[in-house]
Amino acid sequence: MLENKLGINNSAELAEAEERLTKQRAIELYDTGQIDKIPVGTYQGLSEIHYALFQDIYDFAGELRTENLAKGNFRFAPVLYLPEAIKAVDELPQNSYREIIAKYVEMNILHPFREGNGRSSRIWLDQMLKASLGKVVDWSKIPKDDYLLAMERSPVKDIEIKALIADALTDRTKSRAVFMKGLDQSYAYEGYQVYSSSELTKSSGKRKRFKK
Template identity: 55%
Template structure:
């Protein structure tokens, strides 16, 4: 389904390319301008800031809580229904208050935020930046997304709704101390976009 957009694009492929290009430019700017340092860590407010930063030129709903219910899954047997609208705001308040003192607590918080899926589109990409900021602040590590296989990531995330052990194991082996590494950040954006089907542009080159 073609999302209503600020660019007045009506062609799906064209919209997908424009979204990738513009939001990757914004991700690069977020890092290079140091605006990334202003983000509140581990709250919905911080996540909404990231989402708005990436998508505000493209979508009216950037940084805003969704107004429709969402479900995702490869087939009807494996479908995940994200938080129903009536529980979304209370659930975001609850997530804000969740502890983030160690790796396990941080991943548990990430899993809950994924179940909330607060935005109409762009949840995966915005929430992975949010996760890395929590890890960076609390345990002085980030994820090297290039060390996380796409299929393993999706099956662990699908499973995380029921049990979070697989996603914890998968992300733990990809932790790195390179928390100030610009190239690692840019590459991480590219991999994060690749997970969601966007691999036309390299963030570094935009």
């Protein structure tokens, strides 16, 4: 279990606290408009999103990981090559749908953070799509198993993930409902399903501004 700021030593308790606190931060990021001030399509922007979400939980929020990671039989980019690899991904174009998804897949392969990569990068992807195409993903339309399988295959062939996301695009870029439903689905992909965004909206209080 990851060391955390809350001093929690139980994995189930930590997962519940992480879902609640980071979802609240994501909602605040959207409601305050701060989300639209973050650099689009860069590691810096992704880092700011990650920090905004995880600042209450982990000391490594927004920080590049310092250890090698693997998921199943797939090994993410080695720590030794991360800085240069991130520079290369930063330079990838993001003008068309195909370019944006390719960039998203490449950043996923890098997996720059110790925890919370998927939840942060899906917000990052939406910001690229909104800025370049005037679209966002309605994540609630993409089933968990389909998404996870497509992402697992994406380092070899990204046709499936491109098709899945293309079918879920919407021009409702200013819809809070789309964002909230998408947030819940994004967390469900990672197994976090205790709190709904609508419940957390009612309990969110004022906290310090997002600043890395």
